[in-house]
Each structure stands twice: as structure tokens, then as C-alpha cells.
Amino acid sequence: MSKQPKRIIEHALLEGIGPISAERLLGLPETEWGLLRSAITDARRARPPSHIARCLRCSGPIFIQARAFRGLRLPYFAHFKGGDATCPWHTGGTLHPDDARALQYGGAQESAAHRMLCEQIAELAATDDRCVSAEVSKYLPPTDNERGRYPDVLIVRRDAPKIAVEMQLSNTFQTEVSARCLHYEREGVGLLWVLYGLDMQAEDLPQSFRDVVLRHRGNAFLLDDEAVAESLARRTLVLKCYLRGPDGRFEAGRLIALDDLTFPTRGPPYLEDRITPGLLARGEAARAPWRAALRGRSSDFSYADLRSPAFLAANDHLCGLVPSLRQWEVETYQGQWMIANLIAVVFSALSHANGTFRNYASRQENVQALLNSKLPSENLLPFALIMQEILQRAGTDDLLLGSVGKHLDRALDLGDGNFVLEYEAPWLAIERLLPELFDPLLRFELETLDALPTWARPKADAAATTPNPPAGLANPIQSLKEHHGFAHRLG
Ligand SMILES: [Zn+2]
Numbered sequence: 001m002s003k004q005p006k007r008i009i010e011h012a013l014l015e016g017i018g019p020i021s022a023e024r025l026l027g028l029p030e031t032e033w034g035l036l037r038s039a040i041t042d043a044r045r046a047r048p049p050s051h052i053a054r055c056l057r058c059s060g061p062i063f064i065q066a067r068a069f070r071g072l073r074l075p076y077f078a079h080f081k082g083g084d085a086t087c088p089w090h091t092g093g094t095l096h097p098d099d100a101r102a103l104q105y106g107g108a109q110e111s112a113a114h115r116m117l118c119e120q121i122a123e124l125a126a127t128d129d130r131c132v133s134a135e136v137s138k139y140l141p142p143t144d145n146e147r148g149r150y151p152d153v154l155i156v157r158r159d160a161p162k163i164a165v166e167m168q169l170s171n172t173f174q175t176e177v178s179a180r181c182l183h184y185e186r187e188g189v190g191l192l193w194v195l196y197g198l199d200m201q202a203e204d205l206p207q208s209f210r211d212v213v214l215r216h217r218g219n220a221f222l223l224d225d226e227a228v229a230e231s232l233a234r235r236t237l238v239l240k241c242y243l244r245g246p247d248g249r250f251e252a253g254r255l256i257a258l259d260d261l262t263f264p265t266r267g268p269p270y271l272e273d274r275i276t277p278g279l280l281a282r283g284e285a286a287r288a289p290w291r292a293a294l295r296g297r298s299s300d301f302s303y304a305d306l307r308s309p310a311f312l313a314a315n316d317h318l319c320g321l322v323p324s325l326r327q328w329e330v331e332t333y334q335g336q337w338m339i340a341n342l343i344a345v346v347f348s349a350l351s352h353a354n355g356t357f358r359n360y361a362s363r364q365e366n367v368q369a370l371l372n373s374k375l376p377s378e379n380l381l382p383f384a385l386i387m388q389e390i391l392q393r394a395g396t397d398d399l400l401l402g403s404v405g406k407h408l409d410r411a412l413d414l415g416d417g418n419f420v421l422e423y424e425a426p427w428l429a430i431e432r433l434l435p436e437l438f439d440p441l442l443r444f445e446l447e448t449l450d451a452l453p454t455w456a457r458p459k460a461d462a463a464a465t466t467p468n469p470p471a472g473l474a475n476p477i478q479s480l481k482e483h484h485g486f487a488h489r490l491g
Pocket residue numbers: 009055056057058059060079084087088089090
């Protein structure tokens with residue numbers, strides 16, 4: 001091992017997630033490290049402030065810094081200025097936001113161009129019949145006892161949420177973006193960042209713009225000549241929206257009105273959520289072959305179903321994701337069949353957690369009856385630890401209190417040697433199928449977006465957020481796409 005001082009933080013500890021190496025951070029897509037970057041800053045700006053990311057070497061608070069490297073934008077963990085300079089991973093200070101801001105504006109709070117743009121937005125918004133007021137830099141008194149803010153433009157319309165528009169001309173610092181996002185979220189005001197004078201198809205968008213676009217879930221809102229002309233023609237504020245594609249590039253801009261936006265319970269509004277579907281896709285893709293196979297089961301749930309081409313294909317797919325599973329199935333009597341049966345039971349239990357029970361494993365009418373009949377069987381018994389873990393993590397922990405819990409306890413009394421343990425292939429397979437339950441980083445990201453699927457939320461949380469699960473959620477898997485339980489449309 002080299003004894004040279006290292007110039008980067010090699011490992012960070014993230015609260016609720018665990019250790020993350022610099023290497024793993026570098027391997028994350030920009031949307032994912034961007035979410036972490038925002039969450040770390042938000043926690044630091046929240047009341048009370050907290051540091052959710054720390055250097056594993058000196059325990060000092062850290063943040064995620066984006067650096068340009070050979071045309072790429074790469075994330076690194078960095079200590080805050082004034083951190084422990086004796087830390088071997090310390091790289092020297094970064095500029096304090098206040099100092100940097102002073103440099104940027106030369107001390108002036110806002111430029112004349114900025115002011116003109118704000119006035120233009122207010123004028124365009126005021127042409128709308130439903131507009132009650134559209135005011136520039138109007139003091140917005142807080143609903144709690146913290147100091148209020150002057151949004152660039154505050155738009156109040158009948159039958160619509162209040163909107164604070166913030167113009168972003170040049171660099172707005174991450175800490176400032178964070179503070180405003182937190183403030184307006186607390187106040188229940190939709191925060192719309194409007195960019196100006198940018199070529200969205202340009203290669204290198206500054207990090208501060210990327211931060212704002214990510215907050216809008218991959219949407220960039222611009223005011224340009226076309227948007228102004230359309231606003232005047234339609235007598236309402238129209239902006240140009242650029243959606244970020246999966247490759248990171250922006251699609252062609254389209255003209256949108258404020259009524260086209262979705263206002264989520266957390267974070268700024270958006271036209272289309274370009275972040276959450278990508279995060280949910282990994283689990284959905286892993287489950288898709290099983291979902292297809294389970295839906296095609298015969299009405300008598302014959303064991304022969306589990307040897308049908310659809311189940312064989314699903315098993316092949318899963319073994320492709322977790323290669324050690326194939327070996328386990330070969331070495332275990334009835335191994336492949338046991339895995340298929342386990343997945344049928346797990347998917348049934350999760351459909352219950354999602355609010356509408358669908359049984360993929362038997363004809364029993366509720367999840368208790370299903371689990372009570374299946375858990376003691378020799379085919380499911382080895383997975384008792386897995387079942388317990390899933391029921392605890394999903395919104396089904398109440399099941400553990402009743403007869404299902406008793407069956408599980410009885411099974412677990414058999415002791416070690418009777419169960420598939422955590423490092424064995426079936427665990428890895430279940431973790432791969434259900435990253436929403438088992439991957440702490442993904443869970444954190446989805447929580448940040450208030451987009452954890454209902455079935456992956458702890459019970460109390462699920463009850464608080466969705467008191468009545470909407471009808472028609474046939475199963476957790478299908479419902480992921482249609483219902484994230486987080487967005488309500490306004491207008
Ligand atoms: Zn350190």
C-alpha cells in the first residue's frame with residue numbers, strides 16, 4: 001500500500017445508506033449522484049441542520065463536488081472548507097459560498113438584466129384572466145416564524161397553487177438553490193426555476209444549472225423569444241420546457257403553460273418526471289419475466305405451471321442477473337421449483353402490501369391464509385428468514401403480529417442449518433428482484449423524490465401518505481408505472 005497522502009476521500013459514510021466508496025460514486029449515473037448531492041446540501045440547510053455524509057477517515061462532514069474531467073462531469077466527495085486539515089484525505093478548502101457569491105456579483109445583489117426579466121415574467125403572467133397578482137420581488141411572509149423571502153416573481157392565480165419564480169441567469173450556488181427549495185416546500189409554494197440565455201443542446205451545462213434541472217426532475221424551463229410570443233398570443237405565461245433524455249441530452253424544447261405542470265408533494269414542479277422512472281426501471285426489469293409467468297398460471301395453481309416455458313424463461317433471466325443462483329438450484333433438491341414457489345408467494349405478499357391482494361401461489365382469499373398454509377411447507381421453510389425480512393421491510397409488518405408471525409417463529413425455532421442464509425444465492429436473487437426494499441441507496445433516492453412504491457413503504461409511513469390505496473392496483477409490479485403515490489396534478 002502506498003503511504004502517499006491521498007488526494008480524494010476514498011470512502012464516505014452516508015446516514016441511512018452506509019459506506020459508499022469514491023469508486024461507486026463515480027460509477028453512479030449523473031441523476032443518482034445528483035440526487036445525493038442535493039440531499040446532502042438540503043440536510044445541511046434544513047432545520048435543524050444535519051450532516052448526512054461524512055468522511056470515513058476523519059468523520060468530518062463532506063459534500064459531493066462535481067468536477068469536469070476530459071469532457072465528463074465526475075462526482076467526488078469533498079470536505080467542507082475549514083474541515084480537519086490533518087485528515088489524510090483532505091484536499092484543502094473549497095470556496096465558501098458567501099465568498100464565491102461576492103466574487104460573482106461583485107457585491108451587487110442582482111443585475112439590471114435580471115430585474116428586467118423578472119418584470120417581463122410578471123407582465124406575461126398578469127395577462128392571464130385567472131391571475132390575481134404577479135409581483136416582482138414581493139416579500140413573501142412565512143407561515144411559520146422564520147424570516148420570509150423575496151421571490152423574483154410571485155404568481156397567484158385563482159384555483160391554482162402559488163408559484164414563486166426564480167430566474168437563474170448565471171451561477172446560483174447549490175446552497176442557495178437548496179435553501180430556496182426547502183423554504184418554498186415548507187411554505188407550500190411551487191418553486192419554478194427559469195433559465196435564460198442558454199443553449200440547452202450545448203455540450204457543457206454548468207453544474208448549477210444541472211442542479212436546478214435535476215430538482216425539476218430532468219426538466220429545464222426557459223424563457224426565450226418564442227415563449228414570450230406564445231405567452232402574448234395565449235394570454236398566459238408560457239415557457240419552453242426541455243426534457244432531459246436517458247442519454248443526458250435535452251430533447252427539443254416544447255412550449256408549456258403553468259397548468260401543464262405537476263406539483264409534487266416534495267420538490268419543484270415538472271412537466272414529465274424524467275428521474276423516477278429510471279430509478280424504478282431496475283426492479284421492474286428484473287421482475288418483468290416473473291410477472292408475465294405468474295399472470296399466466298393456471299387457475300388451479302398446478303405445480304406443472306412452474307415448469308412452463310414462461311417460468312423457465314423467468315428463471316433463466318434471474319440466473320443471468322445472479323449467476324450463483326444456477327449453481328444453487330442444481331445443488332439443491334427441487335431448487336428451481338422452490339425459487340419459483342418462493343417468488344410466487346413473495347409477489348402475492350407484496351400485492352397485499354400494495355393494498356390489493358392478488359394470489360399468485362394458491363386459491364386462498366387473503367394473504368394470511370396463503371402464508372399460513374405455505375410457510376410450514378418444506379418448500380418454503382428454508383426461506384423463513386427471507387420471508388421475515390421481506391414482511392418487515394414491506395408495509396406488511398402487522399402480519400408478523402398474528403398467526404403468520406407464529407408460523408414464522410415456529411419455523412425459526414428450528415435454528416440455523418435449516419435456512420438459506422444471507423450470503424447464499426436465493427437472498428441475492430431476492431435482493432436483485434426487490435431493490436426498492438433491499439438497496440439502501442435506491443431507497444434513499446426514491447424517498448427523496450417521495451416515490452417509494454406503496455408496497456416498499458413502512459406501514460406507518462404508507463398509512464400517513466396514502467390513507468386509502470387507490471382501487472385498481474392489481475399488483476405492486478404493474479402499479480409501479482401508474483402510481484407512485486407522490487404526484488397530484490393541479491390546474
Ligand atoms: Zn476526512
